Amino acid sequence: MPAGKARSKGKKRILVLMSDTGGGHRASAEALRSGFQILYGDQYHLDVVDIWSQHTPWPLNQIPKTYSFLVKNGFLWRFGYYTNQPRIMHQPFLKMTARIARRHMAAAFDHYNPDLVVSVHPLLQLVPLTILQNRIKAGIQRPIKFATVVTDLTTCHNTWFHKDVDRCFVATEEAKQRALAMGIGQHKLTVHGLPIRPAFSQKLPTKRKLRQQLGMDLEKPAVLLVGGGEGMGAIENNIQALVNQVGSACQVVAICGRNKGLIKRLQAKQYPAGMQITIKGFVDNMPEWMTACDMIITKAGPGTIAESLICGLPVLLNGFVPCQEEGNVPFVLKNKVGTYEDKPAKIAEVIHGWVHEKRDEFAAMAVHAKELGQPHAVFRIVEDLAAMCA
Numbered sequence: 001m002p003a004g005k006a007r008s009k010g011k012k013r014i015l016v017l018m019s020d021t022g023g024g025h026r027a028s029a030e031a032l033r034s035g036f037q038i039l040y041g042d043q044y045h046l047d048v049v050d051i052w053s054q055h056t057p058w059p060l061n062q063i064p065k066t067y068s069f070l071v072k073n074g075f076l077w078r079f080g081y082y083t084n085q086p087r088i089m090h091q092p093f094l095k096m097t098a099r100i101a102r103r104h105m106a107a108a109f110d111h112y113n114p115d116l117v118v119s120v121h122p123l124l125q126l127v128p129l130t131i132l133q134n135r136i137k138a139g140i141q142r143p144i145k146f147a148t149v150v151t152d153l154t155t156c157h158n159t160w161f162h163k164d165v166d167r168c169f170v171a172t173e174e175a176k177q178r179a180l181a182m183g184i185g186q187h188k189l190t191v192h193g194l195p196i197r198p199a200f201s202q203k204l205p206t207k208r209k210l211r212q213q214l215g216m217d218l219e220k221p222a223v224l225l226v227g228g229g230e231g232m233g234a235i236e237n238n239i240q241a242l243v244n245q246v247g248s249a250c251q252v253v254a255i256c257g258r259n260k261g262l263i264k265r266l267q268a269k270q271y272p273a274g275m276q277i278t279i280k281g282f283v284d285n286m287p288e289w290m291t292a293c294d295m296i297i298t299k300a301g302p303g304t305i306a307e308s309l310i311c312g313l314p315v316l317l318n319g320f321v322p323c324q325e326e327g328n329v330p331f332v333l334k335n336k337v338g339t340y341e342d343k344p345a346k347i348a349e350v351i352h353g354w355v356h357e358k359r360d361e362f363a364a365m366a367v368h369a370k371e372l373g374q375p376h377a378v379f380r381i382v383e384d385l386a387a388m389c390a
Contacts, residue, residue: 012389013045015114017124019052021067022321024303026050028120028151031195035382038198044386047112051124055108056101074322081323085158091126094159098130105131109141115389117146125162133164145388149195149381150175153302155327158182167388169381171302174327190384193377194306199287201310201375210292217251217276221355224293224313225254226304227262234318234344236262238297239277241348248274249355253293257282287311295354295362297347300328300340310373314338314365316350337369 016032018025029048036044053061070077084090105128117132119125125148135141145166150156154174161168161182168184170176171194179189204210211218223242227235235254242252256263256279266279283289290296290311298304300320305328308315315338320326332338341347354362 011043011045012115013047013113014116014118014385014389015112016046016048017051017117017119017121017128018048019050019064019121019123021064024151024301025121027197027303028149028195031197031378032118032149032382032385034198035195035378036386039379039382040386044389049108049112051105051108051128055104056097057104060097060101071321077322081157087158090159094123094126095130098127101127102131102134106135109135115144116385117144118385119146119148120151122157122159125159125165129162129164147385147388151194151302152324153194153305153328154331155324157324167384169384171306172331174331192380193374194302195378195381196303196306196310196375198378200307201379202287204287204291207292210288214288214292216253216278216292220249220251220276221295222293223250223252223351224289224296225252226296226298227255227257227259236266237344238318238347239266241344242351243271243275245345245348246352246355247272250351251276251278253278253280253289255280255283255289295351300325302328305332306374309337309369310375312366312370312373314354314362314369316341316347318342318347335368335372337365337372
């Protein structure tokens with residue numbers, strides 16, 4: 001059996017499989033890495049690997065690059081998503097992929113020499129499991145366990161669920177029911193919540209203290225506008241609508257990510273007297289900004305929703321990636337932690353209500369959000385994964 005990477009005495013190795021299709025999968029993988037570091041120091045070594053891009057041959061290694069194009073063309077994405085929901089459709093493709101990629105992935109397993117494999121991506125169950133099982137049967141791979149950490153909240157593609165995994169961690173009861181329907185045994189399923197960065201579980205200064213540190217108005221309700229890493233999501237139009245309809249009754253913090261053009265345009269604008277507009281690019285202290293604000297406008301990404309709930313922020317959803325994020329909208333509505341509007345004028349109308357005549361309803365949403373948040377989910381998942389290595 002190939003020796004693989006050198007192993008420090010007593011240190012367990014965990015291979016986390018992901019693919020850079022959207023930012024959520026890597027974020028979840030890095031949250032797990034941080035969780036292990038906080039709980040166990042250097043007792044575990046985690047390798048976070050984009051195995052689809054780095055350890056499959058051409059043209060399979062080009063598939064992740066099609067993601068951005070497909071999700072921007074809703075019809076194509078929906079067609080591919082729903083066409084491949086039934087096992088009869090996705091299993092033949094993934095089994096063929098396993099045959100084509102077996103030597104490349106086998107080399108990866110030899111190289112990383114893991115004690116546990118963890119998948120945080122829907123396309124990385126059947127393929128690596130098939131290759132691992134065949135290697136174990138052939139006697140060229142020591143038996144190791146395999147866990148799935150589902151990074152979607154409610155609408156989970158069927159490829160997330162494979163009956164042969166040893167453990168499957170899901171975020172909600174809705175996801176658990178989907179897993180049961182796909183044949184995963186009850187004893188393998190655990191509902192802990194999403195693995196969010198441990199920074200969101202740390203005790204922070206008071207809202208007033210944070211506002212002082214961040215240069216915000218100390219008293220006025222603060223609306224957080226988030227556009228993701230690329231600063232998308234009609235931030236400019238939403239700010240203008242808030243200026244027109246809410247004005248100096250609120251303040252706005254816009255996180256524009258790496259969109260330098262948007263930052264420059266927003267900073268050049270004149271805003272009403274008494275209405276503070278804070279424009280930021282990419283930030284690494286989102287827990288502080290979220291805690292300092294009162295409400296958030298964002299697309300229906302599972303990670304941002306989970307972070308918002310932890311911080312007690314009512315969520316105004318203004319868009320979603322077709323298919324896998326659509327179910328997050330009814331999740332927010334059903335749990336009374338926010339609402340959905342995709343037109344800037346309607347969004348501003350909702351914010352006006354939250355600031356003025358619907359303040360009681362808004363306050364109740366904030367309470368519900370805090371109750372629903374699961375800041376320690378990542379640590380509970382990490383503890384269970386560590387036990388799998390024992």
